[in-house]
Amino acid sequence: xxxxxxxxxETSTPAASLALVxxxxxxxxLSFTSDRNHNAQLxxxxxxxxxxxxxxAVNLVLVGSGPGSYSGTRVGIAAAQGTAIAASCPAIAVPSxxxxxxxxxxxxxxxxxxxxxxxxxxxxxxxxxLISPPQITDAEDFFKQVEAAIAAGESVISFEKPDRFPLPxxxxxxxxxxxxxxxxxxxxxxxxxxxxxxxxxxASPQPIYLKPPHITAAKRxxxxxxxxxxxxx
Numbered sequence: 733x734x735x736x737x738x739x740x741x742e743t744s745t746p747a748a749s750l751a752l753v754x755x756x757x758x759x760x761x762l763s764f765t766s767d768r769n770h771n772a773q774l775x776x777x778x779x780x781x782x783x784x785x786x787x788x789a790v791n792l793v794l795v796g797s798g799p800g801s802y803s804g805t806r807v808g809i810a811a812a813q814g815t816a817i818a819a820s821c822p823a824i825a826v827p828s829x830x831x832x833x834x835x836x837x838x839x840x841x842x843x844x845x846x847x848x849x850x851x852x853x854x855x856x857x858x859x860x861x862l863i864s865p866p867q868i869t870d871a872e873d874f875f876k877q878v879e880a881a882i883a884a885g886e887s888v889i890s891f892e893k894p895d896r897f898p899l900p901x902x903x904x905x906x907x908x909x910x911x912x913x914x915x916x917x918x919x920x921x922x923x924x925x926x927x928x929x930x931x932x933x934x935a936s937p938q939p940i941y942l943k944p945p946h947i948t949a950a951k952r953x954x955x956x957x958x959x960x961x962x963x964x965x
Contacts, residue, residue, distance in 0.1 A: 740914040743808030744800030751914035790819040796828035825937035830920035831912035842881035
């Protein structure tokens with residue numbers, strides 16, 4: 733990794749950041765805070781970092797894949813793919829939940845989030861590895877998982893304010909608000925086994941979907957390619 737020049741984008745939360753890696757080390761990191769308009773604020777710091785080196789020098793682009801803000805993550809992935817095309821290098825998505833302070837320290841963490849409409853998501857990270865990917869759960873199971881994690885001495889981490897969760901006040905106080913950063917995303921990449929990095933590299937960058945993306949089937953027969961069967965409602 734000593735000869736790597738990389739651009740790192742992490743935009744899955746309101747606390748977004750970008751980093752430039754040269755000779756395998758983070759040399760610059762820029763951050764900005766945004767609620768819903770990452771697309772309006774991302775490109776100035778991106779241009780600033782790219783202005784420091786020739787685009788041809790970039791041989792790797794990494795981008796956080798969430799879970800988190802769907803629009804923010806999509807903007808980051810689109811920018812990463814565009815930069816990778818210009819640099820003729822790979823764009824690779826890395827789970828953002830590996831790039832939080834507690835995970836960087838190697839702690840066992842239960843990541844939690846609000847999946848909306850009465851549902852929640854949880855994931856487990858330990859030794860900078862994603863032990864179990866984000867999964868949807870209901871309020872009752874969510875409570876049990878958080879309770880068990882606290883009892884086991886694990887860190888419970890959220891990208892969102894803890895008071896939004898239906899938990900007793902004493903448990904809410906145990907949930908830490910942490911955000912991933914581009915610099916930590918690079919450290920997570922370095923700590924990831926080569927086999928896992930190869931799997932990430934082989935996949936097209938996309939957000940970590942908490943639910944399957946909605947796809948509307950074509951209703952007009954002439955829009956269905958030959959040999960394909962029409963989806964039935």
